Amino acid sequence: MRTAALQERRNRQILADIVRTYIETGEPVSSRAISRGFEESLSTATIRNVMADLEDGGFLYQPHTSAGRVPTAAAYRFFAQEIASQATISVTDREWIQREMGGAKTAAEITERAGHVLAEVSNGLGIVVSPPLSKTVLEHARMWLLPDGRVVVVLISPGGKTRDKILLPSRHFTQTELDATAEFLNRHYSGWTLETIRADLLQKLAAERERYEGIAQNALSFCDPGVLDDESASQVHVEGTAQIVGTVDFADQEQLRDLLAAIEEKHRLVTLLNACIEAPEPVHVLIGVKEISQAGDKLALISAPYMRNDLVQGSLGVLGPTRMPYERAMTAVAYVAQLFSEALSKI
Known part of the structure; x- marks a missing residue:
C-alpha cells in the first residue's frame, strides 16, 4: 500500500510539501495550504483525495476530525531519503559553518565548535564521538x-x-x-x-x-x-541539551527523565553512533531511536563518519525532534564532517 501510494510524482510532491509545511509550522496541514503553494492547478478536493490515499498508505494521520494531516515516521523517512538527501547546503550555512569552525587549533577546539554548530542547525543535540581506544x-x-x-x-x-x-x-x-x-x-x-x-x-x-x-x-x-x-573508552561531546528538552513535547515526565539520563550517561549515544558508521549512506538518517530513550519515537538521528588521513576515526551528528529541518540538518552534518576531517588531518 505504501509503495502504491507514492508511485505517482504528484503524490510524492504533495507528501513532500506536507512534510515541509508541517516542519515549518508545527500545525496540521490542510489541503488548502497545499493547494496555494502547489505548482500545478489542483482543487482542494483533489488534494484531499491524495491526502486520504497517503493516510491509507501510512504516511499521514489526522489528529482529530476536520483537522489537517500530520506526517508519520514513514513520511519523515521518505522526506529524508528522497527529498532532503538531494539538497545542497546553502551559501549562508556554508559561510556560517566556516566562520564557526575556522581558527580552531586543537582537536578539543574543533570538537567543541562542531558540536555547537550541529546543535544550532537541529534545535537538538550536537554530538561528536571520538574514536575508541x-x-x-x-x-x-x-x-x-x-x-x-x-x-x-x-x-x-x-x-x-x-x-x-x-x-x-x-x-x-x-x-x-x-x-x-x-x-x-x-x-x-x-x-x-x-x-x-x-x-x-x-x-x-x-x-x-x-x-x-x-x-x-x-x-x-x-x-x-x-x-x-x-x-566506553570512546568519548562523546554533547551540546544543546536544553534545546532538545525545550523543543520536543514530553507530556510523559518519565520519558523526559529517561532521555536526560541517556544524555548524561552517553554510552547509549556512543553505541548508536558507532553503529551508524557502518551504514552505506554518507549521511545516515534514523527516524525513531528507541535505542536511546523511551521518548525515541519523537526523535531523529542524523549522522556521518569523520576521517583522519583517509581512515574513519569516529562519528558526529544531530539528535533532534522528528520535526526538524532535514534539508538543512543533513547538508550541515555532511559539511561539518568534511571540515572536521580536514581540520584533524592538519594537526
Whole structure:
C-alpha cells in the first residue's frame, strides 16, 4: 500500500510539501495550504483525495476530525531519503559553518565548535564521538605505576588530545619496565593506531620470538583486546541539551527523565553512533531511536563518519525532534564532517 501510494510524482510532491509545511509550522496541514503553494492547478478536493490515499498508505494521520494531516515516521523517512538527501547546503550555512569552525587549533577546539554548530542547525543535540581506544592514533605514550600494581596509561594523539586508562596487567611491572615500554612504543609506533600496533607486535613475535620476546611482549600487554574493545573508552561531546528538552513535547515526565539520563550517561549515544558508521549512506538518517530513550519515537538521528588521513576515526551528528529541518540538518552534518576531517588531518 505504501509503495502504491507514492508511485505517482504528484503524490510524492504533495507528501513532500506536507512534510515541509508541517516542519515549518508545527500545525496540521490542510489541503488548502497545499493547494496555494502547489505548482500545478489542483482543487482542494483533489488534494484531499491524495491526502486520504497517503493516510491509507501510512504516511499521514489526522489528529482529530476536520483537522489537517500530520506526517508519520514513514513520511519523515521518505522526506529524508528522497527529498532532503538531494539538497545542497546553502551559501549562508556554508559561510556560517566556516566562520564557526575556522581558527580552531586543537582537536578539543574543533570538537567543541562542531558540536555547537550541529546543535544550532537541529534545535537538538550536537554530538561528536571520538574514536575508541583501538582507533586512537599514538603520538606519545606515558605510563605510571600505582602502589597497588595498576598502571596508568596516557596516550597523546596528534593535536595534543590525551586519552588515559587505568589497567591491571596480568603480571607486575616495575616503573623502569614501564618507562622502557613507553619509549619502545614512542620510537617505533608513533603515528600508528593501537589496533595496528597490536597486529604488528603479534606478527613480529610470531616471526622472531627470541628477538622480540622482552620489550615487545611488554608492549603487547597494553594493547590487548580487553583494552581495545572497551566501547566506553570512546568519548562523546554533547551540546544543546536544553534545546532538545525545550523543543520536543514530553507530556510523559518519565520519558523526559529517561532521555536526560541517556544524555548524561552517553554510552547509549556512543553505541548508536558507532553503529551508524557502518551504514552505506554518507549521511545516515534514523527516524525513531528507541535505542536511546523511551521518548525515541519523537526523535531523529542524523549522522556521518569523520576521517583522519583517509581512515574513519569516529562519528558526529544531530539528535533532534522528528520535526526538524532535514534539508538543512543533513547538508550541515555532511559539511561539518568534511571540515572536521580536514581540520584533524592538519594537526
